[in-house]
Amino acid sequence: MSHLSLQQPFEFLSQLQHNNNREWFNEHKTTYQSAHHIVIAFAEQLHHALSSSDHIETPNGKKSLHRIYRDVRFSKDKTPYSTYFGGGFRRATAALRGGYYYHLEPNHTSIIGGFWNPSTQDLLHIRKQIQQDPDVLRDILNSQSFKTNFGSLEGEQLKTYPRGFDPEDPAIDLLRYKQFLVRHTFANKESLSENFAQIMAEQFKNMRPFLDYMSEILTTDLNGESII
Template identity: 35%
Template sequence: MVQPSTLKFLKSLRSNNNKAWFDDHKEAYQAAKTDFESVVQQIIDGLAKQDPSLGGLQVKDAVFRIYKDVRFSKDKTPYKVHMAAAFQPGGKKAMSAGYYVHLEPGGNSMAGGGIWMPPAAELKKVRQEIDYNFDEFEKIISNKEFIRRFGKIEGEALKSAPQGYSADNPAIAYLKLKSLVVSHSFSDDLCTQPSLVKEILKTYATMQPFIKFLNRSFE
């Protein structure tokens, strides 16, 4: 579970996204960071049992910094108004499909996963895996529990079929995608309940065949 004070800090940060306020509330930030990292460690411990490839993952390799890189952004506010972590072999910067958790007050928290905007060479491999094994892929994403928890796969799509594929390919809706991700949202109330980590791990368990299929592209 996340402490209510952590959500309170993030909510206040949204209204006071500037260095002066942040510096004045450094202790509250450190407490929120420690709290979130404790949850991340619990997730890692549970995930390692579900997916042995994540057994050696460290908290520092999973958690994203709260400081934004504003060099190429129109929004120059210096801090993210959420806390997040990614769980994948090799850490959050590795080029593979993985699991993700996002903590943001206002009903914006969620557990998700997949592969986000991979480089062209990696995306080509994912498309090939889907094309060659579409029956298996379709079975995974049409599973009743998968649909109940995630709905459909999300991601920005090309306007036309990618090079090498015809518009009437049975898998074309997925072959057009530049990212393949799914997510399941959590209420602020659930985030502060002892059952939070259990619910996140349940979400990841439902997602695991999808993640494994995507990562097979890189074997």
């Protein structure tokens, strides 16, 4: 994997944060295109590294990138451009659930993995599976690797408890989750290193026990039989 630095894209984003308007952007379009080209190369490196350890549906790095142009039609924030570069990779096949998402921004670079918006059916299935044997998920969340790299499980939660479940259930703290997300934030020194794609890919790889557990419970019934 060749060396590549995000220094120039970050410099562009820092300027964009203070000049988020079409006139400035058009005047600096060449600078943006140069920064975007570097980010595409970074995404390609990331795609290659991820594909060596997981099955990725997203065909290449470029396809993983989100557009920098914001859709402001239904937003109170009318600034026309995102002040970060970001994207995501989907895992392949019905057996592998979840996705890998990256956010490149000066001093705020991070990755997130997991499940943003499970369907009502999937969410009920996840809760029933966790309720039946919460220790499997607890062991993952309490492992030293998980705590060191991700801290704790993130995501929106119910304030009380889900309908149809006992509020005194020993797993109620886990059953309240509506989203199941893990996040890692990088120091700026890391995100500017020339081997950052490999560093990021290693953190994505550290998400695998969590993602594989979620994939397993989403693709089996309460008896452990396949439902796909």
